[in-house]
Amino acid sequence: MPQLGESIAEATVVRLPFSVGDQVVGDAEIIEVETNKATMGVTAPCSGRVAELLVELQGSYPVGATLGWLEVSEDEAARLGLDVAVPAPSDHATGSTPASSTPATQYAKATVEPTVRGLPVPAHAAGAGYLSPRLKARMNELGMHAADLAGIPGSGAAGRVTIEDFEKFIAKLDDHQLSQASTMRVAVADAMRRSWTRPLATVGMSVPIEELLAHRKAANPKPGPALYALRALAIALGENSAPAGRLIGDKIVHPKAIDVGFAVEAEDGVLVPVLRGADHTPLAQMVTRYNELVDLARQRRLPPNAQGGSIATVTNFGTFGLEWATPIPLPEQTLVLGMGAGRVCPHWDKEKGQFLPVTEAHFTLSFDHRVLDGGGAGRLLQRIAALLQEPEKL
Numbered sequence: 001m002p003q004l005g006e007s008i009a010e011a012t013v014v015r016l017p018f019s020v021g022d023q024v025v026g027d028a029e030i031i032e033v034e035t036n037k038a039t040m041g042v043t044a045p046c047s048g049r050v051a052e053l054l055v056e057l058q059g060s061y062p063v064g065a066t067l068g069w070l071e072v073s074e075d076e077a078a079r080l081g082l083d084v085a086v087p088a089p090s091d092h093a094t095g096s097t098p099a100s101s102t103p104a105t106q107y108a109k110a111t112v113e114p115t116v117r118g119l120p121v122p123a124h125a126a127g128a129g130y131l132s133p134r135l136k137a138r139m140n141e142l143g144m145h146a147a148d149l150a151g152i153p154g155s156g157a158a159g160r161v162t163i164e165d166f167e168k169f170i171a172k173l174d175d176h177q178l179s180q181a182s183t184m185r186v187a188v189a190d191a192m193r194r195s196w197t198r199p200l201a202t203v204g205m206s207v208p209i210e211e212l213l214a215h216r217k218a219a220n221p222k223p224g225p226a227l228y229a230l231r232a233l234a235i236a237l238g239e240n241s242a243p244a245g246r247l248i249g250d251k252i253v254h255p256k257a258i259d260v261g262f263a264v265e266a267e268d269g270v271l272v273p274v275l276r277g278a279d280h281t282p283l284a285q286m287v288t289r290y291n292e293l294v295d296l297a298r299q300r301r302l303p304p305n306a307q308g309g310s311i312a313t314v315t316n317f318g319t320f321g322l323e324w325a326t327p328i329p330l331p332e333q334t335l336v337l338g339m340g341a342g343r344v345c346p347h348w349d350k351e352k353g354q355f356l357p358v359t360e361a362h363f364t365l366s367f368d369h370r371v372l373d374g375g376g377a378g379r380l381l382q383r384i385a386a387l388l389q390e391p392e393k394l
Contacts, residue, residue: 001033001042001061001062001063001064001065001067002042002063003063004033004035004038004040004063004304009062009063010035010060010061010062010063011033011034011035011040011060011061011063012033012034012035012058012059012060012061012183013031013032013033013055013056013057013058013059013060013061013067014032014033014034014039014057014058015031015032015057016030016031016032016053016055016057017029017030017031017032018030018050019050019053020050020051020052020053021049021050022049022050023047023048023049023050024044024047024048024049024050024070025044025047026043026044026045026046026047027043027044028043028044029041029042029043030042030043030044030050030068030070031053031055031067031068034183034300035183038271038300038301038302038307039299039300039301040301042067044070045070045080046070046072046076046079046080047072047073047076048070048071048072048073048076049070049071049072050068050069050070050071051068051069051070051071052068052069053067053068054066054067054068054069055067055068131146131149131160131161132162132163134163135161135162135163135166138163138166138167139166142170145193147193149161149166149169151169152165152166152169153165182267182268182269184266184267184268184269184300185268185269187269188269188270191330191331192328194331195328195329195330195331196328198368198369198370199368199369199370200328200329200366200367200368200369201366201367201369201374201377202326202364202365202366202367203364203365203367203374203377203378203381204324204362204363204364204365204381205362205363205378205381205382205385206345206360206361206362206363207360207361207362207363207384207385207388208347208358208359208360208389209225209342209359209360209361209388210358210359211388211389211390211391212225212228212388212391213342213359215391215392216228216391219284221287221288221291222287223283223284223286223287223290224290224291224294224316225316225318225339226262226314226315226316226339227262227283227286227287227290228283228388228391228394229314229316229337229339229363229384229388230260230262230275230278230286230314230337231278231283231286231387231394232384232387232388232394233260233278233312233314233335233337233384234258234260234275234278234279235279235387235394236380236383236384236387237255237258237260237279237311237312237380238258238279238280239383240380241254241255241258241311242254243334243335243367243371243372243376243377243380244258244311244312244333244334244335245334245371246332246333246334246368246371247368247370247371252371255311257276257277257311258277258278258279258280258311259274259275259276259277259278259309259310259311260274260275260278260310260311260312260313260314261273261274261275261310261312261313261314261330262275262290262313262314262315262316263313263314263315263316263327264293264294264297264298265298266297266298266300267300271297271300271302272307272310272313272330273293273294273296273297273302273306273307274306274307274308274309274310275289275290275293276305282394283391283394293306308332310330310333311333311334311335312329312333312334312335312336312337313327313329313330313333313335313336313337314336314337314338314339315327315336315337315338315339316338316339317338317339317340318339318340318341318342318361319341321341322340322341323340323341323343323361323362324340324362324364325338325340325364326338326364326366327364327366328366329366329367329368334367334368334371334372335365335366335367335368335372336365336366336367337363337364337365337384338363338364338365338366339361339362339363340361340362340363340364341361342359342360342361343359343360343361344357344358344359345357345358345359345360346358363381363384363385365377365380365381365384
């Protein structure tokens, strides 16, 4: 199993395009795996024949595990520096194989736990007030979190949930229709639970977008509305990065670069591709890359260099017909900028002495209140709104 990205410790096999005995060419995807938020292909290092597969569909395997064996020519082995005698495939499970070549099935059973990994902040969910060691052990066995107990009425002292309450709750689950949550849904749930451990707040304002729409109509290629917002946010943070800092202990950690993500709806969840150095890249130069990342995100095939490390996210909830929402920042971020659906509203024109129709949209800024106060958030949102009135300068 190759290293699939920073902090990714394991992946789940979701497709096996080839069978034992099939011929493959170099760089062909011979195994398709899924991490907590992306699907990637494990490619063949060269041409050859599939000699053995050591994995099963829906099995999870850690980075470094042997997934299978490829029978290749002597020339290919020499080219790759692998022309050294190795044990035959049938000997892999004898226990004499070096640790670096441990079969995936053995390695996985020994080390892989039913948890979501590769997430930057440890989970500390607040649910029931007190959990006994016995109850914690039972929950760990089932892969559950304290937040999952929110709907259980406790019968213990001070209303705490006892192990008996928990077992009754688990038994009653069989009376309901159950479906397996996808890997992505579990990852999103974990991220949102960890985000909610912080004091979050939201400010919002109506922003005229007629200049933006006129600029987009004349542009070729046309930037998406969220890309205008992303570029305006990046410029504003480039001028003052403090609002995007993170509070670690008694220090504000300022970002080294203005890397901004944008939310893309994918199957059973949301992915956040990242545009690097967004404060230094003009809007027109972002369009092609933005469109590429949107397509890759919908296919759940984002490359590692387009994931993680962003300091803020932009989300266009207006695509769902919503005018107002309070998005939640990712656990490793302080800010998320939201954009609502455009609508025509009457505005008083002092010069003409009458109401005129103006297209506007609600913009919201959700933030970590430990780092930023309402006044600072309001000024940042005002600056974004002002930049959007001159889209030709973005």
